[in-house]
Amino acid sequence: MEHTPPRHSDRDDKEAVSTATASATPTDDGTFINASGHREQLDRNFGIVSIICYAITAGNCGPPGVIYEFIAVSIFYWLIGASIAELASSMPTAAGVYHWATITGGKYGRMAGFFAGWWNFLGWLLALASVCQIVGAQTVSMYAAFHPEFVAQQWHVFVSFLAITWISYATVLLANRLLPMCESLGGFFTITGVFISIVVCAAMPTANGKPHASNSFVWKDWVNSTGYSSNGFVFLLGMLNGAFAVGTPDITTHLAEEIPNPSVNIPKAILAQFVIGFFTTFFYIITIFYGITDLDTVLEESTRYFPLAAIYRQATGSAGGTLGLLILSFLPLFIACIGLYLTASRTFWTLARDNATPFSHFFSQVSPRYRNPANAILLCAVFSTLLGCIYVGSKTAFSAFVGSFVVLTTLSYLTAILPHLLHKRATITPGWFWMRGATGFIVNGISVAYIVVFIIIFCFPFSLPTNPSLMNYNALITGGLTIFVAAFWVYRRKEYVGPRQVTLADNDMLAKDAI
Secondary structure, three states: OOOOOOOOOHHHHHOOOOOOOOOOOOOOOOOOEOOOOOEOOOOOOOOHHHHHHHHHHHHOOOHHHHHHHHHHHHHHHHHHHHHHHHHHHHOOOOOOHHHHHHHHOHHHHHHHHHHHHHHHHHHHHHHHHHHHHHHHHHHHHHHHOOOOOOOOOHHHHHHHHHHHHHHHHHHHHHOHHHHHHHHHHHHHHHHHHHHHHHHHHHHHHHHOOOOOOOHHHHHOOOOOOOOOOOHHHHHHHHHHHHHHHHOOOOHHHHHHHHOOOHHHHHHHHHHHHHHHHHHHHHHHHHHHHHOOOOHHHHHHHHOOOOHHHHHHHHHHOOHHHHHHHHHHHHHHHHHHHHHHHHHHHHHHHHHHOOOOOOOHHHHOOOOOOOOOOHHHHHHHHHHHHHHHHHHHHOHHHHHHHHOOHHHHHHHHHHHHHHHHHHOOOOOOOOOOOOOOOHHHHHHHHHHHHHHHHHHHHOOOOOOOOOOOOOOOOHHHHHHHHHHHHHHHHHHHOOOOOOOOOOOOOOHHHEOOOOO
């Protein structure tokens, strides 16, 4: 049965609950709260199937390096995903790592949560712009498939970028109740698209009388063209590609206030995301590598706009086949843009309702007409457009910004998981999913170690000798954004309270389906 939350003002919301020690009773006016300590403001429209499809769609060296790097990074991200899942099960709020870092951080929780929340939001905002650019480049590649004489320019991609950005914005703003169905379609397009692409890329070379790539090319021929002398270090540096492919374990947590029983359903969605994502991606990349007959052409295309188009041309041998496969990848990617709007806007909204953003009162409002944080959604669209303007001026500058997505999000995970581990995993009430005994310490410990080591590695130059267009700007962008967050913390810290802890045992004060 669907639960429709009452409507009320943001001021009332901030006065609703005191702290984790509040008595387990409803608020004075008879309304209830959720695990964030705030009143219910969003409708719980999503179900377990739509939330899993949302995770699959929006979440998700030579060929041997790519394959083995993907396997290696997947293992580590499974551990991070398990660490995230038990925090989400204990504290199922749309704030995600922002809330968890505040609670697990102890006396430093206010500051830790503030930084974690902003790192997480900025990461998701950059991810949104990145995927919109990818979809924009893909549409240009679909046109170019039938027009060999066409020379794509950056402004072509930007025009498509704008269309994708604002159509996605309008969809998230105006079609709130249809979003679960939309994300379910995204999951369907992702799985069926991968299956059809695998079949076509496996069969077409033989049908066209062309050979597949050799087993040695796919599985053994290691190519180190980076300039680094250590193949081991190149392998570790290349795991950044795998990190982009694996997906982000916290994506479903930001819809915790829009799905019934999130303490149970969010961990299930994270598990499904990683299991389905791993197997579909693993078989997909193997198949397309067997379809490559000219790697140099693919690498040359990768410096332009959309290298997958070159791979599909080689695998299918026709413009029609290339277009068909590009459409199969376009549909879930377009829906992924919609999902990323959901994630980024909900993340910013949760910061605003705790007075952690500029113009907090404005951005914390939930539209009574659209039943969503309309102002936060608009902010994401505006900043995504501004990032797109950077792309027109300089692809290098745009790549520098969006490339820091992985570092920013993993930093936010570290801010929640590390204090959880240092406090001997004793600061929160276990939820439906909980790693008991030594298992939890081992999983959390490996997750923290991986994040610390690879945040450093992911900031190294991609190749040597380097130049401005090939430089890795992750450290610069992450450091610069962190300075901005630190400056705003100094300005806002006296007025900022942070999330409130409400334990799962406080059943009498929690709204229906809140846990």
